[in-house]
Amino acid sequence: MSLNRSWRAELTVVAAGGVALVLLGLWYEHLAVALLTGVTSYLAWHLVQLYRLYDWLTRGCVTPPPDAKGIWAALLCELWRGQRRTRKRKRKLRRALRRFKESTAALPEATVVLGLYGEIEWWNAAAEQLLGLRRPDDRGQRIANLIRHPEFVRRLELGDWRQPLVISSPVDANIWLTLNLVPTAKHKYLLLAQNTTRLQHLDQVRRDFVANVSHELRTPLTVISGYVEALLDHPEARKPPWKHVLPQVHEQARRMRGIVEDLLLLSRLELDRELTSEEEIAVTTLLRQIHKEAMELSGEARHRILLDVDPQLGLRGNRNELRSAFSNLVVNAIRYTPTGGEIRLRWHADTQGAHFCVSDTGVGIEARHIPRLTERFYRVDVGRSRETGGTGLGLAIVKHVVTRHGGELTIESTVGKGSTFTCHFPVRHFYWLEIEPRLEPEPFNPLALTHDE
Ligand SMILES: Nc1ncnc2c1ncn2[C@@H]1O[C@H](COP(=O)(O)OP(=O)(O)OP(=O)(O)O)[C@@H](O)[C@H]1O
Ligand SMILES: [Mg+2]
Structure with missing residues (x-):
């Protein structure tokens, strides 16, 4: 009832x-x-x-x-x-x-259940092997006390786990782990550590191979270029068939030297993932130089190149690397924007950090290509890139440089309308320059120089 x-x-x-x-x-x-x-x-x-x-x-x-x-x-x-x-x-x-316990215990990946403050609540057998957790002593301990890698601690504090983190195991420095942190329930997190030693080893072999081959190619190419340059000055070089052949050989040798230099730079960037030394860079001065070079490069194409910068905003980092990355983006904008198009270089900061933006009104890129643009040798239109002298290494270099500065490269594009490449730098990398306040407004802004003016 x-x-x-x-x-x-x-x-x-x-x-x-x-x-x-x-x-x-x-x-x-x-x-x-x-x-x-x-x-x-x-x-x-x-x-x-x-x-x-x-x-x-x-x-x-x-x-x-x-x-x-x-x-x-x-x-x-x-x-x-x-x-x-x-x-x-x-x-x-x-x-x-x-x-759940039986299956996670059998998993080859280390699995650790963490509380809100990173306190260890549960872990499987692989976590004991790979991370060195011990029962029952480590229960309730904070994970940052056991894995003290600075980048791991930083990521834990910021909660920034968009990308997995590769570190060596606290138990054995020869074991490489790829870490991921995922929120599971309210105030609960799952730390997953995968043993990727084999992958890292293969990657290392690849990196060494590329670096060694590039290094070995450098000397013969310099010798070839030297001889060809000498031959170009010879009176016979102005007669057929050498008249056509030698400049071609010279140009191709120059391109190959460019590729080798880019590959060596990439190898160097990969070798030390962290920036070892930082200097304070007055980005505005750097961008003025790049802007000047860009106008020279644009030449007959008469692009309208605008520079919109915050003169007080500086960046801590490696000047040569940043110069190379920023120039790469600007050169791309010139290469892939038709005659008379507009290119805008913008350097500004907000609460999220500092941003260097290169927008163009060029050919644009189909959405399916965008995620792959930063891969080595990836080109959307191989024929066109070859025509413009591109090898597909530029954006790979840009991505590495920006990542080494704690930042991120984002790409937005619409086919036929143009593209915007933005390097975002975290707050900790920028600073404000002390500049005397201007007494009189300047009547003419040289930063906004264009070909039309
Ligand atoms: N601003 C842009 N507008 C349209 N497409 C672009 C732009 N920038 C890059 N791309 C596309 O992305 C590809 C990769 O660019 P990346 O800079 O890596 O190589 P590249 O310019 O071809 O050669 P290089 O190694 O000399 O820079 C280019 O081949 C091009 O197809
Ligand atoms: Mg390029």
Whole structure:
């Protein structure tokens, strides 16, 4: 019977009993005695039922509830059903937890459950091997006390896990781990560490191979270029067939030297992932030089090249690397923007950090190519890039340089309308230069020089 129906039945019984007692009391002219007896008996019955319920509850509700009548029968039945449901749910939960623990324990990846403050709550066997966690001492410890790698600690503090982090294992420096942190439930995180030593080793072999080959090619290419340059001055070089052949050989040798230099630069950038030395760079001065060179490079194409900079905004980093990265973006904008197009170089800061933006009104890039642009030798239109002398290494260099400065390169583009390449630098990398306030506004802004002016 449902609790509602039992409740109505109980009220009916109480009302009927009350009426009967009143009638009985009136009949025998002892209304008070009749009512008192009735109420006392009713109360006593409820007390007995209450005691039986209490007894059943304190024994853990493991047996079916005691027999009862009326409202108590319905109440006990409801409680018993609720208990059974809870027990079933608990059993299911325990089974799910056991399955989770069994499967994560068998995982080759180290898996660590972390609390809100990075305190270790649970880990699997692989975490003991790869991260050196020990039972039971490390339970409740903060993970940053056990993995002290500065970049790991920084990422934990900032909660920045957009990219996995590669570090050597705290147990054995020869083991390379790729770490990822994912939020699971409210205030709970899962730290996953995968042993990627083999991959890192293969990557190292590839890097060494590229660096060695590039290095070995450098000398012969310089020699070839030297001889060709000498031959170009020879009177015979102005006669056919050398008239056509030698300039071609000279140009191709120059291109190859460019590729070798770019590959060596990339190898160097990959070798030391972190910036070792930083200097304060007045970016505005650097961008003025790049702007001047860009106008010279644009030449006949007569692009409108605008420079929009915050002169007080400086950057801490490596001047040569940043110069190379910024120039690469500007050269690309010139290469891939048709005659008369507009190119805008912007350097500014906001609460997110400092940003160097190169926007053009050029050919644009299809969305499917964008994620691959920073791969080595990736070119959207190989024929066109070759025509313009491109090898597809420029953006790979830009990405490396920006990443080494703690930043990020973003690319937005619409085919036929143009592209915007932005280097975002974190707040810790920029600073404000002390500049005397200008007394008079300058009538002419040389930074906005264009070919048309
Ligand atoms: N501003 C741009 N507008 C349109 N396409 C671009 C732009 N910048 C780069 N691209 C595309 O991205 C590709 C890769 O650029 P990247 O700078 O890496 O190589 P590249 O310019 O061809 O050669 P280089 O190694 O000399 O820089 C280019 O080949 C081009 O197709
Ligand atoms: Mg380029």
